[in-house]
Amino acid sequence: MAEVLENFAQAPSASILSCRDLSVTYGARPVLERVSLDIAAAQWTAVVGPNGSGKSTLLRALAGLIQPHRGAVQLQGRRLSAWSRRERARRLAWLAQSAAATDLTAAEVVALGRFAHSGWLAHRKADDDAAMHRAMLATGSLSWAQRRLSTLSGGERQRVHLARVLAVEASVLLLDEPTTHLDPPHQEDVARLLREQTRRCGVSVVSAIHDLSLALTADRLIVLGASGVVGHGTVREALDGDWLSQAFRTRVNIVEHEGVHLWRPRLESLE
Amino acid sequence: MRPVLAESATARWEAAAARRFGVWLLCCVAVTLLLGFGGLIIGTSSIDTSLHWLLAPDAQSSVVLWQIRLPRTVGAWCAGALLGLAGAIAQGVFCNPLAEPYLLGTASGAALGVTICLMGADAAIGGLAWVGNLGITAAACIGACAATLLTITLSRGVLQTASLLLSGIVTAFLLSAVTSLLLLAKPEIYREMQTFLLGTTAYISWTSASLLAVVFCICLVPAILLSRGLDALTLGEDTAQSLGLSLRWLRLTLLGVVALSTSTSVGQVGIVGFVGLVAPHLVRETLTVNHRQLVIAAPLCGGALLQAADLVSRWIIRPAELPVGAVTACVGGAYLVFLLWRRNRDG
Numbered sequence: 123m124a125e126v127l128e129n130f131a132q133a134p135s136a137s138i139l140s141c142r143d144l145s146v147t148y149g150a151r152p153v154l155e156r157v158s159l160d161i162a163a164a165q166w167t168a169v170v171g172p173n174g175s176g177k178s179t180l181l182r183a184l185a186g187l188i189q190p191h192r193g194a195v196q197l198q199g200r201r202l203s204a205w206s207r208r209e210r211a212r213r214l215a216w217l218a219q220s221a222a223a224t225d226l227t228a229a230e231v232v233a234l235g236r237f238a239h240s241g242w243l244a245h246r247k248a249d250d251d252a253a254m255h256r257a258m259l260a261t262g263s264l265s266w267a268q269r270r271l272s273t274l275s276g277g278e279r280q281r282v283h284l285a286r287v288l289a290v291e292a293s294v295l296l297l298d299e300p301t302t303h304l305d306p307p308h309q310e311d312v313a314r315l316l317r318e319q320t321r322r323c324g325v326s327v328v329s330a331i332h333d334l335s336l337a338l339t340a341d342r343l344i345v346l347g348a349s350g351v352v353g354h355g356t357v358r359e360a361l362d363g364d365w366l367s368q369a370f371r372t373r374v375n376i377v378e379h380e381g382v383h384l385w386r387p388r389l390e391s392l393e
Numbered sequence: 394m395r396p397v398l399a400e401s402a403t404a405r406w407e408a409a410a411a412r413r414f415g416v417w418l419l420c421c422v423a424v425t426l427l428l429g430f431g432g433l434i435i436g437t438s439s440i441d442t443s444l445h446w447l448l449a450p451d452a453q454s455s456v457v458l459w460q461i462r463l464p465r466t467v468g469a470w471c472a473g474a475l476l477g478l479a480g481a482i483a484q485g486v487f488c489n490p491l492a493e494p495y496l497l498g499t500a501s502g503a504a505l506g507v508t509i510c511l512m513g514a515d516a517a518i519g520g521l522a523w524v525g526n527l528g529i530t531a532a533a534c535i536g537a538c539a540a541t542l543l544t545i546t547l548s549r550g551v552l553q554t555a556s557l558l559l560s561g562i563v564t565a566f567l568l569s570a571v572t573s574l575l576l577l578a579k580p581e582i583y584r585e586m587q588t589f590l591l592g593t594t595a596y597i598s599w600t601s602a603s604l605l606a607v608v609f610c611i612c613l614v615p616a617i618l619l620s621r622g623l624d625a626l627t628l629g630e631d632t633a634q635s636l637g638l639s640l641r642w643l644r645l646t647l648l649g650v651v652a653l654s655t656s657t658s659v660g661q662v663g664i665v666g667f668v669g670l671v672a673p674h675l676v677r678e679t680l681t682v683n684h685r686q687l688v689i690a691a692p693l694c695g696g697a698l699l700q701a702a703d704l705v706s707r708w709i710i711r712p713a714e715l716p717v718g719a720v721t722a723c724v725g726g727a728y729l730v731f732l733l734w735r736r737n738r739d740g
Binding site for chain 1: 406410627631634636
């Protein structure tokens with residue numbers, strides 16, 4: 123443990139969330155082994171990698187939702203377990219991969235994002251109302267506020283859950299596939315929203331993303347492969363080091379168009 | 394920036410929803426009062442006689458009305474309310490609309506407790522004095538609580554809902570098997586046990602009704618306080634935890650409430666099926682509710698259901714009575730078949 127703490131001392135000061143020697147196992151199967159990362163403050167970090175590489179597990183471990191087999195996570199220089207549940211929930215917001223279809227209304231779901239602020243009795247103050255309103259407006263979910271989540275489409279539900287996460291007004295957002303179920307224009311909206319959160323509000327965003335083109339619009343990348351972290355750095359570093367091809371164990375074509383990096387599928391063999 | 398939402402359509406809708414909920418509660422209270430009146434005038438005597446007793450009571454009719462029928466109808470409401478509350482919480486904790494209060498093996502535990510008590514006392518339920526009655530109540534409560542503990546122990550905690558459900562099933566089968574073996578060894582208590590297993594409101598006194606009412610108030614407080622946790626659980630365990638909830642503490646407290654309310658109800662009226670399962674469904678069918686509203690509405694609905702079932706059990710083969718559990722099973726079963734049919738029809 124002393125070694126882990128010593129390793130944390132080497133974390134850059136701009137890092138808001140970091141982990142050292144993080145190992146997670148499901149039963150006897152290791153999913154993450156000795157992962158050490160520093161999440162930059164006020165930046166959007168995308169986690170990419172093939173299926174089963176441990177993207178969701180990494181996010182769950184960073185959120186403190188699973189107990190690591192070894193290693194530790196620090197939030198704002200303090201071990202995650204040292205924060206009280208409520209304090210941690212105010213600083214770290216989490217979006218699960220699947221958008222639950224509950225019978226609660228969209229407004230009630232977003233109000234749950236204020237749980238760490240308003241507590242069990244749920245006496246919403248003006249701040250809570252304002253945060254909810256902003257979050258629903260930003261995700262375009264205000265018009266369904268009164269509808270039960272179970273009556274919304276998958277994409278609409280996803281936007282309500284995203285609003286819940288934004289309503290927390292946390293300094294770190296951990297999002298597991300935030301663009302799942304969304305059509306391309308709304309995926310673009312989410313990407314713009316996340317960028318805005320980092321630029322204007324100073325929020326740090328870590329999101330697992332399958333769409334490589336979308337992931338390449340992030341500030342930084344964590345690239346996971348079958349054998350662990352392939353690389354962690356800026357998008358330029360990832361492209362120069364060809365981390366994506368290493369992670370997916372196949373040639374990953376990235377083309378640059380008007381300053382934007384895009385993933386181009388290799389379909390030549392089919393023609 | 395005072396309430397942005399207060400001026401919005403959301404706030405107006407929330408106010409309208411609160412009004413609808415208020416009207417629903419008032420209707421439910423009105424039905425309860427109506428059923429309560431029915432509980433006073435329906436019995437072995439004719440309705441005309443009962444009405445005459447109400448208008449011009451004498452010493453004998455006062456005893457029948459205020460010491461037998463009123464505590465019975467009040468007690469039936471409280472027992473139904475406890476089951477409705479336990480059902481709403483169980484469905485929330487397990488995130489399963491088919492969850493019911495007896496899921497933790499409480500019914501089987503209570504039955505075993507009563508069997509052991511009857512074997513010890515070697516007396517008929519109907520013939521027991523108040524001490525004996527308290528003995529059966531205590532035995533049912535102890536049995537139900539022991540079954541809950543066994544279920545939680547078998548599932549090694551409360552964090553895994555699937556193993557908790559399986560452990561509940563195992564516990565129920567195990568304790569039912571022990572009860573059956575004991576009944577085989579002492580068949581003379583079988584008839585009395587039957588009364589308990591089919592449920593009856595016939596032996597509710599003011600003492601029983603008071604006990605049920607006090608336990609209902611005790612259980613309602615944590616249920617309302619923790620209802621936001623039940624809302625959060627509908628979003629998934631990870632999300633609930635990320636909101637700052639302790640799942641272990643939340644589930645343990647709520648399962649404690651389920652165990653206490655179910656065991657108290659079973660102790661006083663025996664095993665009454667379907668009320669705990671159907672009451673939350675009925676509320677959800679008629680209202681869009683969150684869990685705070687559900688833990689208030691489901692007891693009202695459950696209470697009214699058991700009151701109604703009690704009246705039917707008294708009325709249908711007058712002057713004899715049907716076991717109230719049989720009535721709730723018939724009506725509740727039919728209602729669930731209707732729900733199933735409608736779900737299939739709507740795809």
